Amino acid sequence: MTRIYLDHNATTPVAPSVADATARALRDVFGNPSSVHAYGQEAKTALDEARSAVARLIGAEPAEIVFTSGGSESNNLAIRGVAEAAAGGGRRRLVAGAIEHEAVLRTLKALDGNDRSIALVGVDERGVVTADRLADALSDDTALVSVMHANNEIGTIQPVAEIAALAHGRGAVVHTDAVQSVGKIPVDVRGLGVDLLSLSGHKFNGPKGAGALWIRRGTRLHAQLTGGRQERNRRAGTENLPAIVGLGAAARRLLEGGGQGTDEVAALRDRLEAGILAGVPGTAVNGGGSPRVGNTSNISFHGVEAESLLIALDLEGIAVSTGSACSSGTLEPSPVLRAMGFSPHRAQNSIRFSLGLGNTAGEVDRVVAVLPGIVDRLRALAGRGAAAGGR
Amino acid sequence: MRVVVAMSGGVDSSVAALRLVEAGHEVVGLSMQLYDQQQGTARFGGCCSLDDLHDARRTAAALGIPHYTMNFERQFESAVVSVFVREYAAGRTPIPCVQCNGDLKFAHLLERAAALGADRVATGHYARRTAASGPGAPHALRRGADPSKDQSYFLFTLTQSQLARALFPVGHLCKEEVRALARRGGLPVADKPDSQELCFVPDGDTAGLVEAREPAVARPGPIRDRRGREIGRHDGVHRYTVGQRRGLRLSTSVPLYVTAIDAAENALTVGPRDALDRTRLTASSVNWIAGPPPGGAGRVTARIRHRHPDAPARVEPLPGDRARVVFDEPQRAVAPGQAVVFYDGDTVLGGGWID
Numbered sequence: 001m002t003r004i005y006l007d008h009n010a011t012t013p014v015a016p017s018v019a020d021a022t023a024r025a026l027r028d029v030f031g032n033p034s035s036v037h038a039y040g041q042e043a044k045t046a047l048d049e050a051r052s053a054v055a056r057l058i059g060a061e062p063a064e065i066v067f068t069s070g071g072s073e074s075n076n077l078a079i080r081g082v083a084e085a086a087a088g089g090g091r092r093r094l095v096a097g098a099i100e101h102e103a104v105l106r107t108l109k110a111l112d113g114n115d116r117s118i119a120l121v122g123v124d125e126r127g128v129v130t131a132d133r134l135a136d137a138l139s140d141d142t143a144l145v146s147v148m149h150a151n152n153e154i155g156t157i158q159p160v161a162e163i164a165a166l167a168h169g170r171g172a173v174v175h176t177d178a179v180q181s182v183g184k185i186p187v188d189v190r191g192l193g194v195d196l197l198s199l200s201g202h203k204f205n206g207p208k209g210a211g212a213l214w215i216r217r218g219t220r221l222h223a224q225l226t227g228g229r230q231e232r233n234r235r236a237g238t239e240n241l242p243a244i245v246g247l248g249a250a251a252r253r254l255l256e257g258g259g260q261g262t263d264e265v266a267a268l269r270d271r272l273e274a275g276i277l278a279g280v281p282g283t284a285v286n287g288g289g290s291p292r293v294g295n296t297s298n299i300s301f302h303g304v305e306a307e308s309l310l311i312a313l314d315l316e317g318i319a320v321s322t323g324s325a326c327s328s329g330t331l332e333p334s335p336v337l338r339a340m341g342f343s344p345h346r347a348q349n350s351i352r353f354s355l356g357l358g359n360t361a362g363e364v365d366r367v368v369a370v371l372p373g374i375v376d377r378l379r380a381l382a383g384r385g386a387a388a389g390g391r
Numbered sequence: 392m393r394v395v396v397a398m399s400g401g402v403d404s405s406v407a408a409l410r411l412v413e414a415g416h417e418v419v420g421l422s423m424q425l426y427d428q429q430q431g432t433a434r435f436g437g438c439c440s441l442d443d444l445h446d447a448r449r450t451a452a453a454l455g456i457p458h459y460t461m462n463f464e465r466q467f468e469s470a471v472v473s474v475f476v477r478e479y480a481a482g483r484t485p486i487p488c489v490q491c492n493g494d495l496k497f498a499h500l501l502e503r504a505a506a507l508g509a510d511r512v513a514t515g516h517y518a519r520r521t522a523a524s525g526p527g528a529p530h531a532l533r534r535g536a537d538p539s540k541d542q543s544y545f546l547f548t549l550t551q552s553q554l555a556r557a558l559f560p561v562g563h564l565c566k567e568e569v570r571a572l573a574r575r576g577g578l579p580v581a582d583k584p585d586s587q588e589l590c591f592v593p594d595g596d597t598a599g600l601v602e603a604r605e606p607a608v609a610r611p612g613p614i615r616d617r618r619g620r621e622i623g624r625h626d627g628v629h630r631y632t633v634g635q636r637r638g639l640r641l642s643t644s645v646p647l648y649v650t651a652i653d654a655a656e657n658a659l660t661v662g663p664r665d666a667l668d669r670t671r672l673t674a675s676s677v678n679w680i681a682g683p684p685p686g687g688a689g690r691v692t693a694r695i696r697h698r699h700p701d702a703p704a705r706v707e708p709l710p711g712d713r714a715r716v717v718f719d720e721p722q723r724a725v726a727p728g729q730a731v732v733f734y735d736g737d738t739v740l741g742g743g744w745i746d
Contacts, residue, residue, distance in 0.1 A: 308506050311459045315419065315507060381506045 003317040004363045006272075008203075008356030009152050009180060009296060010321055014246070015205040015253055015357060022207050022246035033239055034230065043241055050248025057251040058178075058197060059188040060214050066231045067244050070211035071179035072103035074198035077213050077235065078175045079107045079146060081221035082196070083116065086143035086173065092116045095137050095172070096146040097129040097158065098339040104146055104177055121147075126290035127156040127340045134163050142172040149192070150181035153336040153352055154287030155296025157185065164193040173219060179203055179211075183254055184262060184293040195219045201243065205357055206250030210243035265355050266294025268364050272353060273297045275368030280375050286337060286350055300342075300350040304378045309351055312374045318367055321352045393417045394558065395504035396513045397496050398450065398458065400443030402580050403515030405450040406569045407560040409576045411513055412454050419509060420451040420458035423500065425467040426591055440590070449579045461503060463495060470494035472591055476604045479597070479629040482654035483728025486545070486697070487589060492516075493548035501556060513558035517566075518543040519737075520559055529681035530554040532739040537565035544697050547732045547742030548678050601629045612657035614639060617650075617666065625659050628652050634667055634724025648724070668721035674714050674731050674743030683708045684740070691733040691740060693718065695725050706733055714743055 005013070014022070025046060031039030033047045048062070055062040068074045083094060094108055098120040105120075112118045119137040121129050129147055138145070145167040150157050164174040175196040178187050183204025189197055196219060200211035215221060215234070227236030277283055282302035301309060306322045313320055322334070333347035342350075353367075396408040398420040411418045422444050444460055451458030471490045478485035496514060504512045517535030529551055535541040549557065561569050573581035588595045602609045614623035623641045625631065630638060635649045639661065648667055651660040672695075684691075687708065693716050694701035704718040716731055725745060732742035 305503075307461055308503055311461075312507050314457065314459075377508070378506045381502055 001317040003319065004359075004367060005319050006353045006355055006359070006363075006367065007319045007321045009155075009352065009354035011202050011208065012205045012356050013358060014202075014207055015250065017253055018206055018246050018249040021249035022242050025245035026242040029241060029245070033241065034228065046241060046245050047239055050244045050251075053248040053251040053255065054199075054212050055214075057187070057255055058182070058199070058214060059190050061217070063232070064214050064217055066213045066215060066234045067239055067247075068211045068213055068235060069209055069240065070202070071101070071177065071198050071200035074179075074200070074211050074213040075101070075103040075146075075175075075177055076107050077224050078196040078198060078215075078221070079104065079144060080111065080224050081234075082144045082173050082175070082219075083111055084222040085220040087116070091141050091143035091172070093119065093139050093142040094144050094146070095119045095121065095134070095142055095167075097134075097148060098122045099127065099129070099151055099153075099336045100146065100148050101152055101177055101179070104148070108146075123339050125341050127151060127154050127287035127336070128290050129158050129163065131159055131162040131166055135166055138167060138170045138172065140170060142167070142170055144175060145172050146175040146177065148180070149176045149178040149187065149197075150184065150293045150296075151287070151336060152180045153296075153334055154298040154340075155180070155292040155354075156287045157181070157291040157293065160192050160194060168193070180296075181293060183250075184265075184295055189214055189216070196221075201247035201250050204250050204254060207243045207246035209240050210247040212247070261357070262294055265359070268359055268361060269295055269297050269353075269355050271361060272355070272364045272367060273299070275364065276371060279368055279372050286342070286346075287340070295355045297353045298337075298350055299353065300346050301375055302346075302349060303382055304349050304375055305382065306349055306351050308378055309374065312378065313351075313367075313370075316370050316374070318370070321354070322350070392511065393419065393507075393509045394511045394513055395419050395421050395500070395507065395509040397500055397515075398422050398447040399515065399586075400446035400450070400580065400583075401515065401586060402573050402578070402583055403517070403561050403569060405447075405515070405578050405580050406564075406572050406576070407513050407515045407558075408450065408454055408456065409572060409578060410560040411558070412456060418454070418456045419504075419507065420447060420454075420456050421500065421504070422447045422458070422460045423463045423467070423495065424460050425471075426464055446580050446583065453576075453578055461500075463499060466495060466499050467491070467591070470498075473604075475591075476601050478728050479601045480605045480608045480654065481728075482628045482631075482652035484632040484726040485728050486730055487591075488545045489548060489730060492545055493553075497549055497553040497557060501553065505556075511556050511558050513560055515561055516542045516546060516559050517562055517564075518546050518559050518739075519562040520554055520557055523555075532680050533562075533737045534734070534739070535559075536563045540566050543734075543739050544694055544730065544732050544742075547680070547730060547739055549680065550678070551680070554680070598627070598630045602627070605629075610657060612659070614641065614659045614661055616647075617660065617662045622661070628654050628657060628659065631659055633726040652727075664723075667724045669718075669725045670721045671715065671717045672722075672725050672731060673709070673746045674716065675712065675746055677708070677712050677714045677741060677743030679708075679741035680739055689740075691735060694732045694734065695722055695745065696729045701732075701734055704733075712743075 029043050029046050031043035033043040051062045051065050055065050108118045121134050121137045123129050147158050147163050160176050167174045174194040176194045177198045179200045182199045195216040197214040202208040223234050225236045284300050286298040333344040337347035394411050394416045398404045448458050471487045475485045475487045501512050517540040519533040521531040523530050534543045592600050608629045609627040611624050613621040616622050631649045645663050647661040650662040650666045691706050692701035693704040704716050707715045727745050729745050730742050733740040
């Protein structure tokens with residue numbers, strides 16, 4: 001059975017050029033970038049090249065890039081690092097959107113208490129943290145505002161620049177989790193006007209285990225991993241060089257492609273969405289009313305348990321997701337959809353399709369072709385269960 | 392044929408999957424998540440803990456079959472845990488495994504399996520199914536071949552339509568054979584110990600679970616002798632079952648046992664050992680797997696609890712899915728809330744809940 005991968009927001013296949021670069025680094029560049037000798041210098045050069053590529057990708061300076069193990073670590077470093085640095089100045093409030101990734105939400109939860117307070121800003125029914133909602137949550141003792149650039153489950157793009165301007169007006173530091181936007185839409189740190197930005201290589205065809213936190217020069221932040229003086233004292237530990245080289249190669253690939261490819265992906269996404277809406281009755285796009293990244297489509301199938309639909313599709317070789325991969329397994333109704341005001345039912349009836357490198361129109365058409373039959377079968381059984389006593 | 396195997400992560404359901412794979416079926420492993428495993432740090436002794444889900448996944452990987460975990464927390468809570476708590480609070484002694492089989496595995500899971508296009512659901516129960524001999528003839532449920540492992544007692548609620556789609560691939564094996572097959576098949580759970588406790592009762596503390604859900608039951612009340620005299624106090628009727636001696640804190644010359652539990656009065660009645668003997672009982676919600684006995688009454692052997700030898704009896708169906716059972720010899724400690732299951736030789740005729 002040929003398989004179809006429509007879960008690129010969970011992770012992406014490594015692009016061939018990236019795999020080559022990573023393999024080369026793994027094989028040939030084993031030195032420690034902190035070493036003085038030729039081996040170390042070679043490794044340091046590879047590290048610097050990756051840093052430059054990542055910086056260029058987001059319109060930053062290389063010295064502002066701190067390599068991490070990925071998006072979760074970047075978010076932890078940003079939030080914990082700023083919260084600690086700001087506490088001395090009496091700023092003890094942390095503000096974030098209600099639909100942030102768990103790496104943000106659970107980090108905030110861990111910091112709550114001890115005379116620090118947390119405020120989560122709700123979204124409107126389109127899945128957007130609006131600037132006026134955010135304004136209400138700001139205070140003069142706000143240390144940090146963290147709002148994601150694009151949402152992982154529904155793909156909605158948040159008005160980060162507007163939010164950053166508001167937050168700066170109150171003296172807060174602004175962080176954006178851009179893990180789901182880099183590679184899908186242009187990301188420019190100056191244009192966004194933020195102070196910190198998280199990204200992760202494996203979300204844009206890089207290897208797992210390497211990400212970055214961009215820290216605007218002059219932003220006060222305490223290191224969270226202490227030890228050696230790597231990454232300008234902001235992240236101790238010998239760098240994961242092969243993965244970082246891969247991250248650099250993934251960044252270069254995007255730079256050289258000039259964003260080319262994202263339009264194609266968006267066209268496929270639109271084809272998929274139109275096909276499903278036309279072919280399967282009782283479907284609706286979640287977050288469709290707001291600007292979205294071009295690869296993501298979150299669709300609710302009325303009366304269908306998303307869990308069963310996901311499994312039925314997988315048995316057909318089609319990989320999708322019911323939301324954030326990190327919270328799958330618990331299968332609580334998606335907090336993102338709940339925050340948008342959807343009923344738990346609609347939230348439990350929703351599937352995320354996320355497209356990317358390698359997907360074709362033929363694949364999209366096959367998904368559109370098999371879905372109606374599967375959904376009919378699931379609905380027939382759900383109806384029978386309901387008739388047998390409302391289970 | 393596409394077959395779903397309910398995989399608990401134990402050796403029995405793992406070998407059930409192995410046998411179906413070897414028989415050439417398209418096998419899909421499903422595990423049921425029954426409660427929030429991330430909640431707290433309580434240890435769970437039985438099936439379906441995070442470790443068990445992990446074992447199920449490893450086994451499926453070893454067999455090269457897809458494996459999924461489905462969330463049944465809500466259904467487990469309403470069909471099993473809340474019933475269990477309610478029964479204890481009512482002074483009865485429930486058997487949650489029966490509901491877990493009948494109302495989860497062979498109801499919700501069967502439904503989900505059908506939605507996935509699977510014709511059958513297999514489990515690792517030690518029980519056997521004999522397919523109908525012809526159209527219109529009933530399927531039969533039989534004891535597992537290993538008398539020390541037989542689990543047919545826990546399956547008496549199964550209906551014909553459930554049985555028609557059930558498979559018990561290890562039912563004709565004994566435990567040692569199952570372990571040997573697991574070893575030969577290279578399954579990672581070949582030497583995993585059997586689960587002993589109820590999966591949702593942390594540390595086997597049934598009373599603690601009931602009290603956490605129904606704090607009102609934990610109130611002291613009288614312990615009375617057969618003549619109604621108060622001879623002691625108890626800490627809540629949910630701590631006792633008929634036939635129990637432990638935990639009464641009575642100092643009497645003859646050992647005394649709980650002979651009756653009155654939840655409405657919050658009272659226990661105790662008596663000497665022979666006061667536990669009963670020759671008759673009635674049962675409710677009786678299920679006859681292949682219909683009630685012709686002629687209105689029949690000779691059976693009846694089992695009043697798991698791991699209790701069945702005894703010759705006469706069973707007479709009563710209106711309203713009830714039945715009266717009269718044993719040839721007195722039975723010790725007939726506990727309301729347990730099941731009475733009727734057999735004809737190896738065949739399960741049906742069963743019901745002891746009143």
